[in-house]
Amino acid sequence: MNIQKLHVFMTLVKTRKMTDTANKLGLSTPTVSFHIKSLEEDYGIRLFRTNAGGYRLTDGGEMLYHYAKQLIQINQALEKSVEDYKNGKNGAIKLGASGVPAHLFMPELIHQLAERYPRIKVSLDVKTAPEIEKRLLSQELDCGLIMETGNIEPDLVYVPITKDKIVLAFSSQNHPFALKEAIEEEDIFNQTLLVHRLSSSTGHFSKTWLQEQRLQMEMIHLDSVSTIIKMLSYGKAVALISKRLIENEKHLNYIEFQNQDLERQIYFVYHRHLWVSNPFRYFQELIQKLQREVDFSK
Missing domain, CATH: 1.10.10.10 (Winged helix-like DNA-binding domain superfamily/Winged helix DNA-binding domain)
Known part of the structure; x- marks a missing residue:
């Protein structure tokens, strides 16, 4: 017609x-x-x-x-x-994130997006970085924040936001490490190690680090960052975890290892052929603002 x-x-x-x-x-x-x-x-x-x-x-x-x-x-x-x-007066935007950036950045980003576009439906899918990449490739998600995986998909655009480092965290009050001026390799042998399962990159780097140090440790994989932080407070375990996640936790202390392999990039990722809506464009602006803020805070 x-x-x-x-x-x-x-x-x-x-x-x-x-x-x-x-x-x-x-x-x-x-x-x-x-x-x-x-x-x-x-x-x-x-x-x-x-x-x-x-x-x-x-x-x-x-x-x-x-x-x-x-x-x-x-x-x-x-x-x-x-x-x-x-114009973002209706519709939806589907976001994805791996564990660490989901916890660090998504709450504030989603809040600002909802403030600007209160009538659109915003959803967040939290999975491992490879799973988020797979869903971005099939365009089931509009964009995402992930930790680097060592894999670059040619159909995806990777925008670096900031770097993060894996540290060894423990209770500053209840763990024996809190009383030590220096921690030796043998001190770690009998520790129980907590690892965030939803951050596949953390698990990968943890496994690599353990192999390099030739350490055999009992590992517990957990889905929740808050659960890891709570368990650390009991003083019975340590965790290889994002420095940014725990650096403001007053009841925790941590050790930074001199190992560049434990430093990872956080990326903003989307499909290069994605249709750019106004809400997505605004989300990009929020990412750019986040980049400036994290650079300034270094």
């Missing part, structure tokens, strides 16, 4: 004159006549009869007018909905 033809038809119904219809729509009179004849040819019926009062609808024209009004209204609603979607 050609919407322009219907607009010409509907306008002629109201004005009843070709010249008035042409002037109102900014068209020539022959163009108006062409659209009306084209509609009649499309449906194989006569739409108007003419007399001294101008153009009046035939019975077939009355039928078309009845449905044309509905089609015009639906089209107007569609155009408004599309425009609202592009």
